[in-house]
Amino acid sequence: MSVVETGIDAVVHEDENVHHDEQNFWRKYIFSEDHKVIAKQYLITGIFWAILGIAMSSVFRLQLGFPNADNSWLKPFLGKWIDEAGKIDPNFYLALVTMHGTIMVFFVLTAGLSGTFSNFLIPLQIGARDMASGFLNMLSYWFFFIASVIMFSSLFLQMGPAAGGWVIYPPLSALPQAHPGSGMGMTLWLTSMTLFIVSQLLGGINYITTVINLRTRGMTFSRLPLTIWAFMITAILGLISFPVLLSATLLLIFDRHFGTSFYLSEIYIGGEALPNVGGSPILFQHLFWFLGHPEVYIVLLPALGITSEIIATNSRKPIFGYRAMIASMLGIAFLAFVVWGHHMFVTGMNPFLGSVFMFLTLIIAVPSAVKAFNYITTLWQGNIVFTPAMLFSIGLVSFFVSGGLTGIILGNSALDIQLHDTYFVVAHFHIVMGAASAFGLFAGVYHWFPKMFGRMMNNTLGQVHFWLTFIGIYLVFFPMHYIGIAGFPRRYYQFTSYDFTKSFTDLNMFVTIAAVFTFFAQFIFLWNFFSSIFRGKKAPQNPWRSNTLEWTAPVNPGHGNWPGEIPAVYRWSYDYSKPGAPEDFIPQNVPYSQTLESNLPHENEQISMEAEIEAQNFNDQFKNTH
Amino acid sequence: MTYIIGFLVVIFLVLTIMVISKMRNVLKGVNSTSEPTDNPEGNGWNAAMFIVFLVLGTVGFVWSYISAEKSFLPEASSIHGRRTDDLFWLSMGVLTIAFFFVNFLIFYFAWKYQYKSGRKATFYPENHKLEIIWTIVPAVIMALLVFTGWKAWSDITSDAPKDAEVFEIMGKQFGWYVRYPGVDNRQLGNYNYKLIDNQNEMGIDLSDENAFDDFISVSELHVPVNKPVLLKIRARDVLHSVFIPHMRVKMDAVPGMPTKFWFVPDKTTAQMRSDLTNPDFDYEIACTEVCGRGHFAMRLRLIVEDEASYQKWCAEQKTFLETYPEYLAKVPDNLKAKAMKYVPALGTPDSTMVQVTGASVGTSASLR
Numbered sequence: 001m002s003v004v005e006t007g008i009d010a011v012v013h014e015d016e017n018v019h020h021d022e023q024n025f026w027r028k029y030i031f032s033e034d035h036k037v038i039a040k041q042y043l044i045t046g047i048f049w050a051i052l053g054i055a056m057s058s059v060f061r062l063q064l065g066f067p068n069a070d071n072s073w074l075k076p077f078l079g080k081w082i083d084e085a086g087k088i089d090p091n092f093y094l095a096l097v098t099m100h101g102t103i104m105v106f107f108v109l110t111a112g113l114s115g116t117f118s119n120f121l122i123p124l125q126i127g128a129r130d131m132a133s134g135f136l137n138m139l140s141y142w143f144f145f146i147a148s149v150i151m152f153s154s155l156f157l158q159m160g161p162a163a164g165g166w167v168i169y170p171p172l173s174a175l176p177q178a179h180p181g182s183g184m185g186m187t188l189w190l191t192s193m194t195l196f197i198v199s200q201l202l203g204g205i206n207y208i209t210t211v212i213n214l215r216t217r218g219m220t221f222s223r224l225p226l227t228i229w230a231f232m233i234t235a236i237l238g239l240i241s242f243p244v245l246l247s248a249t250l251l252l253i254f255d256r257h258f259g260t261s262f263y264l265s266e267i268y269i270g271g272e273a274l275p276n277v278g279g280s281p282i283l284f285q286h287l288f289w290f291l292g293h294p295e296v297y298i299v300l301l302p303a304l305g306i307t308s309e310i311i312a313t314n315s316r317k318p319i320f321g322y323r324a325m326i327a328s329m330l331g332i333a334f335l336a337f338v339v340w341g342h343h344m345f346v347t348g349m350n351p352f353l354g355s356v357f358m359f360l361t362l363i364i365a366v367p368s369a370v371k372a373f374n375y376i377t378t379l380w381q382g383n384i385v386f387t388p389a390m391l392f393s394i395g396l397v398s399f400f401v402s403g404g405l406t407g408i409i410l411g412n413s414a415l416d417i418q419l420h421d422t423y424f425v426v427a428h429f430h431i432v433m434g435a436a437s438a439f440g441l442f443a444g445v446y447h448w449f450p451k452m453f454g455r456m457m458n459n460t461l462g463q464v465h466f467w468l469t470f471i472g473i474y475l476v477f478f479p480m481h482y483i484g485i486a487g488f489p490r491r492y493y494q495f496t497s498y499d500f501t502k503s504f505t506d507l508n509m510f511v512t513i514a515a516v517f518t519f520f521a522q523f524i525f526l527w528n529f530f531s532s533i534f535r536g537k538k539a540p541q542n543p544w545r546s547n548t549l550e551w552t553a554p555v556n557p558g559h560g561n562w563p564g565e566i567p568a569v570y571r572w573s574y575d576y577s578k579p580g581a582p583e584d585f586i587p588q589n590v591p592y593s594q595t596l597e598s599n600l601p602h603e604n605e606q607i608s609m610e611a612e613i614e615a616q617n618f619n620d621q622f623k624n625t626h
Numbered sequence: 627m628t629y630i631i632g633f634l635v636v637i638f639l640v641l642t643i644m645v646i647s648k649m650r651n652v653l654k655g656v657n658s659t660s661e662p663t664d665n666p667e668g669n670g671w672n673a674a675m676f677i678v679f680l681v682l683g684t685v686g687f688v689w690s691y692i693s694a695e696k697s698f699l700p701e702a703s704s705i706h707g708r709r710t711d712d713l714f715w716l717s718m719g720v721l722t723i724a725f726f727f728v729n730f731l732i733f734y735f736a737w738k739y740q741y742k743s744g745r746k747a748t749f750y751p752e753n754h755k756l757e758i759i760w761t762i763v764p765a766v767i768m769a770l771l772v773f774t775g776w777k778a779w780s781d782i783t784s785d786a787p788k789d790a791e792v793f794e795i796m797g798k799q800f801g802w803y804v805r806y807p808g809v810d811n812r813q814l815g816n817y818n819y820k821l822i823d824n825q826n827e828m829g830i831d832l833s834d835e836n837a838f839d840d841f842i843s844v845s846e847l848h849v850p851v852n853k854p855v856l857l858k859i860r861a862r863d864v865l866h867s868v869f870i871p872h873m874r875v876k877m878d879a880v881p882g883m884p885t886k887f888w889f890v891p892d893k894t895t896a897q898m899r900s901d902l903t904n905p906d907f908d909y910e911i912a913c914t915e916v917c918g919r920g921h922f923a924m925r926l927r928l929i930v931e932d933e934a935s936y937q938k939w940c941a942e943q944k945t946f947l948e949t950y951p952e953y954l955a956k957v958p959d960n961l962k963a964k965a966m967k968y969v970p971a972l973g974t975p976d977s978t979m980v981q982v983t984g985a986s987v988g989t990s991a992s993l994r
Contacts, residue, residue: 090919165916171881172864172917178799179918265882266819268829269799269863273820281865281880315739318751346867347878348859348885351783355776362768369764370757372728377756379735381748386672386740394676394736401728405721412771414778415714418707418874421867421914459667467675468642474683482694487871489914492922498910500871503697517638577747584746 031142033134034559038141039120040452043445045148046112047526050438052152053103058519060096063088065512067494081160090493094163095181097491099155101166102189106196107151109299109437111144114200114238117302117444118207118231120452124550124557125225127216127566132209136202143199147192154188162189165491167292170263170284174255177270186256190249197242204235204242216549217568218613223588225548225573226319229326230305233333234298240337241294248287255279282347289340296433297336301329303440304371304400307393309573310447311375313546314390315382316584318574321374328367328374335364345413346420354413361411365404372401383577383584387544388462389447395470396439403432406481421491424484427477435473442466445529450543454556455536461528465521472518479507547573547587568614571603666741673740676733684726699871700902703893703909703930706782707874713778717771786888790854793847796828797859797866797879797913800920803828804847808839809940815840819862825950829862832947832956838965841943846927847911849891850936856888867915870928872898878915891930945969 032038059078062071070086081092088096119137123130131137154161163181164173168189176183211232215224251262261276263284268274312319319325341349341357375397384390406428409415419425442465449457483504488495495501495508542551549569553561567589575586580598592599593607702708739747794805794814805828807814815830815837822829830837849855859868861879868887869876877887899907909928913921931939945968947953957965 090922094916094919094921169865169915175864178864267863267881268819268822271824273822277882280883282883316747318749320750321752321757323752324757346876348880348883351779354779354783358775358779359772362772363765365768366761366765370761373760374757376728376731376735377750379732379739381750382735382739383741383745383747384669384673384736384739385666386669386736387666391672394732398729398732401732402725405725408721408768408771409714409717412713412717412775414710414775414782415717417782417876418710418714418871420876421869463668463672464642471679478687479690479694482690482697486694486698487869489869489912489922491916494922497923497925498912499906499908500699500910500912504694507694574751577749579749 031138033130033138035119035123035131035134035137036452036557038137039116041141042111042115042119042144043452045145046108046116046441047529049103049107049112049148051522051526053100053108054519054522056096056100056103058516059088060093060100061512061515063093063493064495065509067496091163091180092160093493094165094179094491095160095185098163098165098168098181099151099161102151102162102193104434105166105295105299106193107148109434109441110200110238110295111196113299113437113441113444114231114234114302115141115144115203116441117227117306117448118203118235120448121227121550122207122210122231123214124451124553124561125228125548126211126214126219127549127569128210128214129560129562129566131206132213133206136206140199140202140206143195143202147195147199150188150195151192154185154192157185157188159183159185161185167285167288168252169288170252170255170281171267171269174252174263175267175269175274190253190256193249194246197246200238200242204238207231207235208239216566217616219549219569219588222323223569223572226308226322226325227302227305227548229329230301230308233329234301234305237294237298237301237333237336241291241298244287245291245295248284248291251287252284282344282349285344285347286340289343290337292343293340294333294336296429297332299433299437300400300440301332303396303437303443304329306440306444306447307375307396309546309548310389310393310443311378311397312574312576313447313544314385314387314393315378316385316576317378317382318572318576319374320377320380321370322572322574324370325374328370331367332364335360335367339364339411342411342413342416345416358411358413362408365408365411368400368404372397372404386463387446388457388459388466389443389544391463391466391470392439392443392446395466396436396443398470399431399436399439399473403428403430403436407432418487419484421489422484423480423488423490426490427480427484430477430480431473435477439469442469442525447544448550449529449532449536450539450555451550451553451557453533453536454539455532456539456543457532457536458528461524465524465528468521468524469518472514472521475514476511476518479511483507483511542587545583545585547575547585549573549588552587552589568616570606570610570613669741673737676736680730680733683729700898702872702874703898704873704875704889704891706778706889707872709778710782710874713774720767720771782889786856786886787854790856790888791850792856792858793849794828794858794860795847795868795879795911795926797861797868797917797924798827799863799918800913800924801844802847802868802911802913802924802926804843804926805830806841806843806940806943807836808841808945809937810839811836814858821956822862826946826953830946832953832965833958833961835961835964838947838957838961838968839945841940841945842949843943846929848929848931848936848939850933851894851930852890852892853933854888854890856886858884858886860884864917865915866913866917866924869912869914870909871912872909873928876914894930894932895928896931 029037062069071082071088072086075082081089083089159180161181162168162173162185163179172178173182173186211228254260255262255264261279263281264274264276264279266277308319308325339357339361341353342361345354410419410425410428446457446462486503488501539555541555549567552567554563569588570591571588573588577584578586578598581595586595591610592603593610702711792807792814796803805814813836816834817829818831819829821831828842830840857868859877859879861881863881866879867876868879873889873891875887875889877885879885895909899905909930911926911928913924947965947968948970951969954962954965954969
């Protein structure tokens with residue numbers, strides 16, 4: 001508000017005279033280096049994958065809920081994977097389960113969530129023209145796109161896509177003779193994931209560099225919105241852990257194609273004793289889960305950051321415990337690297353390791369609990385507006401709490417003996433990671449849609465979408481805990497082989513119906529999303545009356561985000577309902593000198609620094625849009 | 627049952643349509659400009675829904691638990707299993723309290739502090755004391771759970787008692803092989819995966835004399851009751867996992883890295899059949915690490931019986947050598963005499979028998 005647009009003519013920069021030609025269609029919309037376009041590319045690709053991933057889950061849930069049904073009507077989609085009797089092929093069932101996990105964890109909730117919101121929000125919320133490297137950013141999307149094409153093509157192989165579970169443990173994933181999907185399907189999976197990892201690393205480096213180097217004047221780390229903290233910590237997590245997955249997959253490629261024995265030892269299969277000795281499948285599991293555990297926080301932290309922002313804005317209150325929120329995110333991030341063994345309690349690894357990992361795992365529950373309590377205290381004595389984004393954020397907190405609590409059971413190695421690889425685990429991670437992060441994705445889309453597309457989504461449809469999905473997800477995953485307690489193992493095609501799995505047929509049917517119902521409810525969102533892009537009401541500049549910097553940019557921000565100077569920042573982004581203030585929000589770019597009526601004592605002392613803030617010019621990005 | 631589900635689905639849809647139409651009615655009263663409005667549309671409905679969800683959710687939780695618990699596994703039939711079950715339900719009890727309390731706050735606050743025009747939210751950015759309290763309290767609870775869990779884990783994963791009955795269980799695509807140490811020397815013989823073939827599926831190494839009395843079953847694991855049972859677990863092709871739900875036993879079967887798990891079963895199959903009034907009850911062993919197409923169908927029966935019955939059953943089993951006498955050829959010459967003891971049928975004219983070297987034929991006749 002206080003930033004007066006100086007006459008740009010007064011300052012002569014040489015490059016001012018360089019006039020950027022209007023970019024052609026390809027450079028503007030396809031191979032764009034603009035972070036906002038790239039964010040939308042990630043979002044659309046993520047939505048595509050989400051539809052596919054959830055459709056897959058509906059198919060295998062049909063098998064589990066209605067094992068005797070005739071699924072011939074699926075033949076137009078699945079061809080020979082449905083046999084003459086109308087039953088889904090058991091090999092393909094495993095492929096569905098595997099691809100569902102791979103798609104949802106990596107392509108939807110990592111690329112689709114981080115890729116969209118880190119890209120879109122980081123420059124806009126820290127006050128930057130664009131990412132540190134637009135070129136690397138563009139590469140990161142296109143590597144992701146190529147990885148997507150390769151993974152998608154694996155679905156059409158005659159032998160089927162990879163089918164050893166999303167964790168692709170060898171030797172099953174190393175030996176084509178062990179499962180048809182372990183042939184070309186696995187090769188394509190590995191190729192796709194290698195490119196995917198490259199994409200994530202390129203993106204992550206960019207996010208971190210941008211946050212460190214391109215914050216606007218006055219935007220100290222302690223004034224950053226929690227979204228940015230979350231995205232940056234997530235990027236650091238990814239930077240350290242994804243290369244280890246790369247190494248795990250690289251060694252797997254070596255075992256598959258170059259005769260090495262990293263993971264293989266003493267195997268007799270298909271009538272022959274393989275020559276490999278000395279390797280260990282446990283090595284793969286260690287390497288995989290060294291990424292695998294931080295990965296779940298990579299999936300969850302952006303959603304938590306988004307929730308912080310949305311809950312504060314829509315409660316009209318500061319987020320409670322800003323510094324505790326940062327500290328807990330840092331604590332979670334650090335501990336994320338030392339708990340991976342809790343996925344491996346019954347692998348045969350040394351039991352002493354089991355004890356160590358149990359201790360560390362239960363420690364990580366503490367900062368997570370702190371975050372949940374802080375969200376709830378933010379709601380307390382707020383003045384809550386139930387925008388769809390707010391609804392999804394509240395729903396996320398409920399999922400995070402409910403799913404997180406069962407994690408305490410699973411982190412206890414003695415209890416994990418019975419529950420490992422049962423539906424109890426499936427229920428746990430779907431609630432705490434799958435549903436919570438999906439809700440973060442939805443909340444983010446509803447909240448920042450006006451900024452992305454200059455229009456509003458339909459509020460009512462958003463609220464209906466929330467309630468149907470929220471209820472639906474609890475109906476799907478809550479009963480699953482019972483099925484797990486009863487000992488039902490994961491990745492089972494059907495439950496007819498054992499007496500101990502003869503129960504709960506009705507419950508499995510119920511879960512399937514709820515799952516299909518919830519899947520259909522998502523079409524409300526899809527309709528709302530796509531039709532609002534073209535026919536939504538035009539958005540005002542700050543529809544949510546929010547404090548963060550992105551709402552000071554024009555409704556349709558162009559290249560360079562702000563047409564004139566980037567605003568300077570004087571305060572944190574959580575001055576909502578400040579006593580004494582005329583409005584119930586004070587944006588970050590409003591100096592303390594202009595809010596004397598609501599300043600706290602220590603804030604009055606900062607007025608003298610304002611001129612200093614405005615005079616900062618670390619690089620020339622502030623004045624010109626380029 | 628399907629009809630009940632279908633009916634519920636219809637009810638759901640009707641409720642949905644009702645909700646949507648009610649929303650539309652609210653919408654009609656709202657101006658259609660895009661300015662941020664002071665009275666958010668549908669706010670009251672959403673606030674009310676949180677309370678409805680809270681009530682219906684609680685009812686659903688309680689009812690579903692009562693309905694589901696009938697189908698849980700019966701009380702564990704092993705000593706450590708009852709210990710971990712107690713720990714499990716204790717932990718679940720603590721967590722359920724937290725679950726209700728915290729979720730209650732979420733939904734109650736959402737409803738109670740819904741937007742009221744003219745009201746101002748409370749500017750309350752932090753409270754260090756509160757942060758410390760709700761850091762320490764969960765930490766203490768967690769520490770207690772960890773400690774009890776650690777004690778149980780250490781005991782369960784300790785070395786098996788010296789007098790444990792040892793069995794080898796090997797997973798393969800798609801079934802289990804169980805090897806018993808045999809009635810004479812109670813020791814399992816060595817194995818080598820390179821010796822595996824269509825008859826010697828477990829790769830028994832017949833140059834080890836301990837292997838001579840070993841016998842194999844592909845359908846059942848018989849164990850004596852009230853004695854420690856040590857399972858030596860391996861796999862020959864891909865990862866499998868031995869899961870005995872009624873005993874609360876689970877351990878992965880890894881190709882190239884033998885694993886183990888020991889437990890004490892203290893309820894016989896017969897007793898379970900009587901307790902559950904189910905004459906067809908059987909303890910079962912399932913695979914619980916995805917291993918390919920037949921992962922869901924790797925069933926092995928576990929039979930727990932009194933010592934006498936167990937010994938009697940063992941004595942009736944044919945040793946590996948007895949089943950495949952042609953493998954005598956693989957026994958080193960100096961041990962052939964010992965091996966012959968376990969092939970009582972040798973010497974009878976039988977066209978299925980493979981030629982054995984002359985010397986051993988001679989000696990076998992005298993050993994009969």
